[in-house]
Amino acid sequence: MWEGIEARVVENDRDAVVPLRRAFLAELVRSDLRPGTATKKMVAFDTTGGERLVWQVEATAQNFFLHRKWSDRVEAAGFVVKLFLYQNGQKDGARHSGLSRDWSFRTSDCIQVRVDSVGRLKELIALVGGDKGELALDPTAIARWIGVIRTMFPGFRHFDPPDSEFDQRERSYKLETSRNLRAGLEAASTDSEVLDAVLASISLKSSNLLDWRTSLPLMPNGDGDKELLQPALVRLARAALGPPEGHGAAMDEFVAVWRAAMPNPSDDPPRQIAEFLFFHLWPDSASYIRNIVRQDLWREGTGRPFPRHTQVSATYADELRFMRAVRAAFAERIWPRGT
Structure with missing residues (x-):
């Protein structure tokens, strides 16, 4: 699975080399996240507790997506958050197709989280994959x-x-x-x-x-x-x-x-x-x-x-x-x- 993600990174590097992309990949490999589906633009990961995190590996590679239930906690941690609603009746819910697939968020609303450093990525992974004693609810x-x-x-x-x-x-x-x-x-x-x-x-x-x-x-x-x-x-x-x-x-x-x-x-x-x-x-x-x-x-x-x-x-x-x-x-x- 990691080989497929590496291939997507190489593919995007041909369009434009973004140093943060490689640094993020190295941190994701070191983490406990389980890799999932990888397209050229989006890569899915699951925590050991089953939470879904999607990395927009294209462009500046700074965008990660989570289910909207994480909005309050992520904002409280100081991240910049943008809501991506799923709009019924619209193609792909009127948002990026990679956000509306079975391997991502289907018809659930999700949030975009801007991550501008490896340190902040570590914080985000810890927040989502941390204490299994407490569930985040929508x-x-x-x-x-x-x-x-x-x-x-x-x-x-x-x-x-x-x-x-x-x-x-x-x-x-x-x-x-x-x-x-x-x-x-x-x-x-x-x-x-x-x-x-x-x-x-x-x-x-x-x-x-x-x-x-x-x-x-x-x-x-x-x-x-x-x-x-x-x-x-x-x-x-x-x-x-x-x-x-x-x-x-x-x-x-x-x-x-x-x-x-x-x-x-x-x-x-x-x-x-x-x-x-x-x-x-x-x-x-x-x-x-x-x-x-x-x-x-x-x-x-x-x-x-x-x-x-x-x-x-x-x-x-x-x-x-x-x-x-x-x-x-x-x-x-x-x-x-x-x-």
Whole structure:
């Protein structure tokens, strides 16, 4: 891949030699960026976390492009930023064709970042590929999500003070399930009592979060191997009562048993069941989300597909990163009083 980029640099040098172009290429090679598609004018790179950076290798070679979600952070770092909107109905979105391809930003808005030295390029790469603990989310996506809440709940303005209609429809029944589940598990003295408490919590009479097909293999009429699944569910529930630091490993163990106990296993049902327990027992630090919803919201918020992982615990870790980022963004806009 780097050979292809080198060829594009040579091709552009025939038109005009730009010393910064070679210096930037050397720095990009030293970085942790993964090279992607290279045309004469545009070269794509991905960070180890999956963020996209595109270098306009032609002309002065000073322009780099990022998804628009990075605009605030990049400007705060002192870079000059220009917005390149994607305009529906226009050829290539009425911008450079290389910005509207599958290997760049497709139909997402992006920003141009002027970089005039190797030192500044290092800063930009560090900013985009740095701390994996915090996601950058597109402000337009956050605004749309808040708009959806306010459309569904016309009287909603912010969570502090709470909105009574929102609480009644979206929060109260979850809190009741949480109280009943924790009480049942803490009172249980045998594995059988732990199992009963969990099965009662995931029934449709208690909560509508889990589709009945998801938990059916655990029920008497389901097709799962109960001799494997039920003890594993008990172990998962006991782990769920423990600190969140151990939840990922407990989820992986439950998924492994599920694979052995089901005729046609999928990792998503056991992930949902585990997250259901974590979410109700640790609502301030856990997550529950449907797979399709997660895929759609992640792509809208980050501008890229949700990462694929071999371990379900890694999927859960990324979900938690996403939820923390959404919570922080919502806090800025609708938690403070007076918004």
